[in-house]
Amino acid sequence: xxxxxxxxxxxxxxxxxxxxxCNHSTISGNEYVYWYRQIHSQGPQYIIHGLxxxxxxxxxxxxxxxxxxxSTLILPHATLRDTAVYYCILNYGGSQGNLIFGxxxxxSVKP
Amino acid sequence: EAxxxxxxxxxxIGTGKKITLECSQTMxxxxxxxxxxxxxxxxxxxxxxxxxNSTEKGDLSSESTVSRIRTEHFPLxxxxxxxxxxxxxxxxxxxxxxxxxxxxFGPGTRLTVx
Numbered sequence: 009x010x011x012x013x014x015x016x017x018x019x020x021x022x023x024x025x026x027x028x029x030c031n032h033s034t035i036s037g038n039e040y041v042y043w044y045r046q047i048h049s050q051g052p053q054y055i056i057h058g059l060x061x062x063x064x065x066x067x068x069x070x071x072x073x074x075x076x077x078x079s080t081l082i083l084p085h086a087t088l089r090d091t092a093v094y095y096c097i098l099n100y101g102g103s104q105g106n107l108i109f110g111x112x113x114x115x116s117v118k119p
Numbered sequence: 120e121a122x123x124x125x126x127x128x129x130x131x132i133g134t135g136k137k138i139t140l141e142c143s144q145t146m147x148x149x150x151x152x153x154x155x156x157x158x159x160x161x162x163x164x165x166x167x168x169x170x171x172n173s174t175e176k177g178d179l180s181s182e183s184t185v186s187r188i189r190t191e192h193f194p195l196x197x198x199x200x201x202x203x204x205x206x207x208x209x210x211x212x213x214x215x216x217x218x219x220x221x222x223x224f225g226p227g228t229r230l231t232v233x
Contacts, residue, residue, distance in 0.1 A: 040220070044222075046162075049156075049158070049227065049229075050226060051211070051224030051226055052209075052211075052222075053224070054222065057219075057220075057221065099220055106152070106167060106177070106178075107152075108164075108178070109154075109161050109163075110161065111161055112161075
């Protein structure tokens with residue numbers, strides 16, 4: 009079973025920030041938080057990951073709470089092409105690096 | 120863009136046929152994976168490999184088999200296809216480091232067994 013909890017769906021207006029929450033209250037100390045997205049039926053695409061500190065790259069920002077029990081993926085200026093299913097996944101990396109995909113959040117960006 | 124390729128992209132085949140889905144990557148990744156995804160449903164890991172001559176079954180039981188003779192190549196075979204095998208099959212690879220274990224996915228093979 010997936011160890012994360014995400015809302016089933018969310019809407020966002022085009023050009024606005026999309027904030028996607030994820031709860032992972034049973035996260036272990038050496039588990040990373042990874043985010044992927046899947047646009048329609050394409051292969052999933054890696055977005056960002058982090059352990060403790062907030063992270064930012066060209067696609068998104070990841071905010072992890074101090075107790076690490078939840079996180080938020082932020083798409084700063086959502087476009088119609090960001091409409092996708094977003095997955096929040098915990099991963100040890102290394103020899104235990106298999107991903108367990110849950111149902112994710114279906115983000116719909118509307119004009 | 121990740122360099123991971125899957126062929127064919129689409130395959131329609133009759134029951135009882137043997138099929139092989141190809142997956143290749145040019146990134147030198149040790150770890151490779153096969154996932155199965157029905158329309159609108161979650162991805163499920165069916166096979167993985169941590170290197171040459173290493174293969175393991177994933178979380179979802181599958182009648183398919185895999186082989187890893189070369190680092191860059193991870194084919195999946197169904198000896199006798201059945202309609203229940205109709206699904207999308209996604210291949211992925213990763214470098215597998217402790218801190219950077221992002222998986223890169225191929226475009227998928229959509230299999231229909233009649």
